[in-house]
Amino acid sequence: MSSKKKRNPLNLSLPPTVNEEGGKDENTEPKQDTLDDQLRKLALSEPQIQRMHEWMNKKKQIGPLSEDVLERISELGHGNGGVVHKMRHKKSNIVLARKLVHLEVKPSVRNQILKELEVLHKCNSPYIVGFYGAFQDNNDISICMEFMDGLSLDIVLQTVGRIEEPIVGRIAVAVAKGLHYLKTEVNILHRDVKPSNILVNSRGEIKLCDFGVSGMLIDSMANSFVGTRSYMAPERLMGNHYTIKSDVWSFGFSLVEIATGRFPIPPLSKKEYSKLFNVPVEQIDPSYPDYESRSHIDDDDGPGSMAIFELLEYIVHNEPPTIPRGIFSDAFVEFVEKCFKKNLSERADLNDLMKEPFYKRYEANEESEFTKWVQKVISKQEQN
Structure with a gap:
């Protein structure tokens, strides 16, 4: 920050962004409904329901993820603390987006992050980007998501x-x-x-x-x-x-x-x-x-x-x-x-x-x- 920029006379802080009121209760497991159960609750249109089933079929085709099963196509941009690439799943030829986050943290912390990301598997909505899975490779965590071409x-x-x-x-x-x-x-x-x-x-x-x-x-x-x-x-x-x-x-x-x-x-x-x-x-x-x-x-x-x-x-x-x-x-x-x-x-x-x-x-x-x-x-x- 330039020395010419205004200081912080009000002593405002840059607060953490988690563990707040109204968020996820870490002691409560998310609902375990099947995909059909979830879709029935959401009052979706027939095309939306069909697309959700298409998405789940793609997810089944991909299966377990690792660096070896993916091929990089191009860079899409930079997100918070990571770079996003357009990737191809070699076996299925499905295109996906991979966010690569480099973290210099203990292995136990990376393992806990992967565990916390598992809740994304339960997010099945036409208004939420689909989650294929996440994996670690050395100090990198890869979060693999549905590719949105727009x-x-x-x-x-x-x-x-x-x-x-x-x-x-x-x-x-x-x-x-x-x-x-x-x-x-x-x-x-x-x-x-x-x-x-x-x-x-x-x-x-x-x-x-x-x-x-x-x-x-x-x-x-x-x-x-x-x-x-x-x-x-x-x-x-x-x-x-x-x-x-x-x-x-x-x-x-x-x-x-x-x-x-x-x-x-x-x-x-x-x-x-x-x-x-x-x-x-x-x-x-x-x-x-x-x-x-x-x-x-x-x-x-x-x-x-x-x-x-x-x-x-x-x-x-x-x-x-x-x-x-x-x-x-x-x-x-x-x-x-x-x-x-x-x-x-x-x-x-x-x-x-x-x-x-x-x-x-x-x-x-x-x-x-x-x-x-x-x-x-x-x-x-x-x-x-």
């Missing part, structure tokens, strides 16, 4: 700039259902909701990945979680308990980012919205706060322009970011506002959000339009 939303943003509200609506519905599934069916919280952990594919599916099932893994990678802290709720940064409402804050933050193509802090001014969306300033809701313009808006699209403690201080002590009517629908503005209440008792939980007009508007939307959108994005990615 990649993550942070990479999508690099291709499209920002995402139109109807597409954001479809994403919001899927993410809410994914978070709800994790909480109600597996009894865990995500703890790391952000665009890089929301994946899409050419079949029109939207899935969550990289949620905090392994406390030991998160602790071992603690120094790499600056990006995660940028999306943390104020109460979490102040060292208070993590609840599902903390995931809701990060969820709202992510929706604002993908809808604007800019990290939400510091907030955009009316003039900047006018430029980004090519509309007259007068069209923007007069009640929208008159934020100061960022300098170099075309370059400043992330939290990197603020020192980490400046950013955390802003989240804790300033008013939450908002989005303006006149650019976005009333329903979307109100949905985001309910995610961004700093007072926990006022902030919506997932059940509240699922009753909102914005959620209801896109819950029943046809998947085909979203599928076409993802396919266009993939085509652009291949041309670049």
Whole structure:
């Protein structure tokens, strides 16, 4: 961190991200339902049920995993503390994604991490990225997952700039259902909701990945979680308990980012919205706060322009970011506002959000339009 950056006058901490209220109870085993039992509970469509069975058939074909049975195709990107590769399972020819995490820890710690990751085998939902298994090779842990050919939303943003509200609506519905599934069916919280952990594919599916099932893994990678802290709720940064409402804050933050193509802090001014969306300033809701313009808006699209403690201080002590009517629908503005209440008792939980007009508007939307959108994005990615 540069010496010119602001120090930490408020003595804010960078807290751990596990073992909090409302998360996984380590003394309680997850439910042992069969796949058919789980799918019946989730009120899925017939195509979703069929895809889940297709996924389980692929998983059976792959079987036990090791470095010897995999072949690297290409690098997909970097995640928290690891690199993600596109891989091919040699025997079945199935393509998968492998996250490789290098950890200089005791063998007993690596073994415990692998044991904690086993709960991922019980996550069977069309809104959660499928888990093939995990294995260790020397100091590396490989986490093998379903390959999503549309990649993550942070990479999508690099291709499209920002995402139109109807597409954001479809994403919001899927993410809410994914978070709800994790909480109600597996009894865990995500703890790391952000665009890089929301994946899409050419079949029109939207899935969550990289949620905090392994406390030991998160602790071992603690120094790499600056990006995660940028999306943390104020109460979490102040060292208070993590609840599902903390995931809701990060969820709202992510929706604002993908809808604007800019990290939400510091907030955009009316003039900047006018430029980004090519509309007259007068069209923007007069009640929208008159934020100061960022300098170099075309370059400043992330939290990197603020020192980490400046950013955390802003989240804790300033008013939450908002989005303006006149650019976005009333329903979307109100949905985001309910995610961004700093007072926990006022902030919506997932059940509240699922009753909102914005959620209801896109819950029943046809998947085909979203599928076409993802396919266009993939085509652009291949041309670049």
